[in-house]
Amino acid sequence: MQVFRSHFGALRRHAYLFLLWMQRDIKSRYAGSIGGLFWALLQPIFTIALFYVVFALVLQVRVPELASTSGYFLYLLAGLLPWLSISDGLARSTGALVGQEQFLQKVVFPIEIIPATAVITSLVTQLIGMMFLLIFLVVAGMVSFRWLLLPVVLACQLIMTLGLGCALAILGVHVKDLLQLTPVLLQFLFYSAPILYSRSFIAPGYHKFFLLNPFTALIEAYHWILLGIPINLATALALGFWVLVLGLGGWLLFRLLKPTLGDYL
Amino acid sequence: MNPAIRLEHVAKGYRFYQRPADRLRELLWRRPLHTIHWALQDIDLLVQPGETFGLIGENGAGKSTLLKLIAGTSKASRGQVSCEGRITALLELGAGFHPEETGRENVYLMGALNGIPAAAMADYFEQIAAFAELSDEVLARPVKTYSSGMFMRLAFAAATAVDPDILIVDEALSVGDMYFQKKSLDRIMRFREAGKTVLFCSHNMYQIRSLCQRAAWLHEGRVRALGDTEQVVTAYESHEREKQAQYRQQNDAAASDGMAGLSNYRPLAASSSAPVRVRQVTLSGGQSDDVVYLETFQDVAVTVELESVDLATLYHVGIAIVRNDKENIFGTSTHFEPDSKPLQGSRDVILQLPRLSLLSGEYWLSVYVLDDSGLQVYDMAELICPFTVYNPGRSFGFVQLPFQWQL
Numbered sequence: 001m002q003v004f005r006s007h008f009g010a011l012r013r014h015a016y017l018f019l020l021w022m023q024r025d026i027k028s029r030y031a032g033s034i035g036g037l038f039w040a041l042l043q044p045i046f047t048i049a050l051f052y053v054v055f056a057l058v059l060q061v062r063v064p065e066l067a068s069t070s071g072y073f074l075y076l077l078a079g080l081l082p083w084l085s086i087s088d089g090l091a092r093s094t095g096a097l098v099g100q101e102q103f104l105q106k107v108v109f110p111i112e113i114i115p116a117t118a119v120i121t122s123l124v125t126q127l128i129g130m131m132f133l134l135i136f137l138v139v140a141g142m143v144s145f146r147w148l149l150l151p152v153v154l155a156c157q158l159i160m161t162l163g164l165g166c167a168l169a170i171l172g173v174h175v176k177d178l179l180q181l182t183p184v185l186l187q188f189l190f191y192s193a194p195i196l197y198s199r200s201f202i203a204p205g206y207h208k209f210f211l212l213n214p215f216t217a218l219i220e221a222y223h224w225i226l227l228g229i230p231i232n233l234a235t236a237l238a239l240g241f242w243v244l245v246l247g248l249g250g251w252l253l254f255r256l257l258k259p260t261l262g263d264y265l
Numbered sequence: 266m267n268p269a270i271r272l273e274h275v276a277k278g279y280r281f282y283q284r285p286a287d288r289l290r291e292l293l294w295r296r297p298l299h300t301i302h303w304a305l306q307d308i309d310l311l312v313q314p315g316e317t318f319g320l321i322g323e324n325g326a327g328k329s330t331l332l333k334l335i336a337g338t339s340k341a342s343r344g345q346v347s348c349e350g351r352i353t354a355l356l357e358l359g360a361g362f363h364p365e366e367t368g369r370e371n372v373y374l375m376g377a378l379n380g381i382p383a384a385a386m387a388d389y390f391e392q393i394a395a396f397a398e399l400s401d402e403v404l405a406r407p408v409k410t411y412s413s414g415m416f417m418r419l420a421f422a423a424a425t426a427v428d429p430d431i432l433i434v435d436e437a438l439s440v441g442d443m444y445f446q447k448k449s450l451d452r453i454m455r456f457r458e459a460g461k462t463v464l465f466c467s468h469n470m471y472q473i474r475s476l477c478q479r480a481a482w483l484h485e486g487r488v489r490a491l492g493d494t495e496q497v498v499t500a501y502e503s504h505e506r507e508k509q510a511q512y513r514q515q516n517d518a519a520a521s522d523g524m525a526g527l528s529n530y531r532p533l534a535a536s537s538s539a540p541v542r543v544r545q546v547t548l549s550g551g552q553s554d555d556v557v558y559l560e561t562f563q564d565v566a567v568t569v570e571l572e573s574v575d576l577a578t579l580y581h582v583g584i585a586i587v588r589n590d591k592e593n594i595f596g597t598s599t600h601f602e603p604d605s606k607p608l609q610g611s612r613d614v615i616l617q618l619p620r621l622s623l624l625s626g627e628y629w630l631s632v633y634v635l636d637d638s639g640l641q642v643y644d645m646a647e648l649i650c651p652f653t654v655y656n657p658g659r660s661f662g663f664v665q666l667p668f669q670w671q672l
Contacts, residue, residue, distance in 0.1 A: 014377070016377045016382065016383050017374070017377035017378055019377075020370075020373055020374045020377050021374070023370075024363055024366060024370070024374065027365070027366065028363060028365050028366070031365040032365070102360070103360055103361055104338070105333070105338055105339075105356075106338065106356045106357040106360035106361070107338065107354075107356070107360050107361045107378065108336060108337045108338055108352075108354065109361075109378065174288065174289075175285075175288075175289060176285065177285075259340050260340065
């Protein structure tokens with residue numbers, strides 16, 4: 001707990017700086033483009049549309065748990081929205097510290113802010129998308145008390161991505177190969193999590209292997225909370241396990257490697 | 266009172282790996298696979314509160330590394346670095362500025378970085394805008410549209426508007442126009458007068474002299490001299506001059522090899538059929554091949570040893586001071602003197618130059634032996650006795666002229 005407190009302490013002390021840094025991050029990402037901030041919405045819309053056309057319309061995939069055309073669409077949204085945010089956050093954290101090396105050599109800066117910004121600004125799209133998803137669900141009459149658990153699963157997601165993001169950011173400084181490796185890793189995580197397919201596609205007995213992907217449990221939790229697709233105890237335990245391992249492990253690794261960072265930039 | 270900055274046995278090493286993979290392998294197998302470059306070694310330094318301390322040294326001597334250790338962007342490999350109070354480091358002006366963001370946004374971020382709370386930000390911003398002398402219209406533009414002068418003004422203002430206990434300045438004053446340089450210098454002076462500690466690193470010895478009470482000279486990662494500014498700076502400057510002279514000598518050697526036949530240089534010992542020959546020239550004790558270091562207004566004597574083969578030959582001696590670009594600065598000859606009589610026989614000729622009025626520069630001597638009419642050259646030794654003049658005063662140019670201010 002001490003570890004968490006000291007690092008969250010740094011973020012709280014520099015709350016205003018954190019806020020300005022996030023503003024700069026969002027602004028500079030879309031600076032100079034015609035679409036501007038709309039890209040934050042256009043990109044995921046194009047991605048979701050592409051997956052929907054290919055899997056729902058061309059390949060005619062249906063999930064047994066929600067058997068209709070719009071059922072697959074809702075299923076896709078519930079898993080893809082968090083995943084796009086996670087993968088965007090992780091991809092950008094990996095190069096985040098390396099990209100700021102000139103700056104970090106010259107200015108004393110609470111570097112936690114840099115990967116945290118990458119992860120948190122990536123949440124914006126997800127939150128907007130989730131609002132639309134909730135509206136769709138209300139229209140479809142699928143309102144549920146389970147929605148009250150949304151903040152909990154969101155917190156789980158944040159801890160996991162912050163931990164992994166910080167680890168990738170600082171490892172990216174030491175091992176430059178990560179910049180090449182992370183996209184491959186993200187592809188692997190994407191296809192090995194039940195986002196495009198559902199649990200019923202997995203042969204019985206093999207589900208435990210899918211839980212080795214830290215985000216399988218998280219995505220299943222989203223499916224349960226939003227769509228009511230049941231999860232088992234193994235999934236819940238796996239979620240708790242991965243939140244602890246990625247959150248704590250990521251912070252510890254970050255803390256371990258942070259003091260020598262200046263020498264390797 | 267505790268010192269503001271205290272460094273004890275500080276060393277900083279950078280690890281180098283032959284291949285990127287070695288770093289990972291070292292981590293995994295716990296087997297050293299690196300070579301260490303020591304940027305700093307055995308640094309002991311105390312800077313008292315309220316002191317303005319200068320840091321000088323050649324490029325690569327470790328100055329910037331030392332400043333980084335004190336500023337906290339880098340950690341010492343060994344030893345202790347401790348500082349009392351809030352530090353603002355001007356390691357690079359405008360580091361942290363984003364070109365796409367406006368002047369205002371950049372200033373706000375710098376403010377937040379320096380711990381200015383949101384409530385005090387408007388005041389902070391006004392103060393900076395006033396110091397940088399930039400209008401609201403300019404400050405609403407992205408900084409990438411600024412001229413470099415405007416950028417530097419804003420960056421300096423933003424960095425120094427906070428009220429640090431310790432200010433670290435690395436070469437920051439060498440930017441901007443004269444007016445702004447003066448303004449920045451004034452601001453540092455005000456910090457000094459307010460009893461703040463200033464650590465100042467510069468290649469400009471004039472600034473070091475006029476700002477700092479004490480100084481340290483870093484050489485190859487170690488403190489070579491530490492103490493009173495004047496002593497440290499003087500020691501450093503003479504080291505620099507020696508190095509330059511060595512460099513020049515090497516270059517001269519290379520140049521004269523390549524330019525054989527073009528140069529009039531003649532080794533003094535060479536035999537000649539001349540009736541009178543220059544055997545040896547000494548400049549204030551220095552032999553003809555040594556570089557002699559002189560100061561402006563020093564009394565200087567040139568001694569020419571002459572060997573006369575034919576004792577009956579009448580001759581004159583001319584001596585010229587030649588600047589290193591082969592311009593004659595001053596020349597005279599014994600036959601220029603009123604009612605002069607030609608010289609005769611083997612003897613020494615001494616030219617006294619009391620209170621040498623040359624200013625800083627590098628020079629040679631050229632010596633000529635002329636016939637009694639002064640028209641024919643019997644013997645000569647050109648571009649010998651290299652010497653370097655250093656002007657401890659502040660006038661500039663080639664020579665000191667007699668002058669007087671009427672105020």
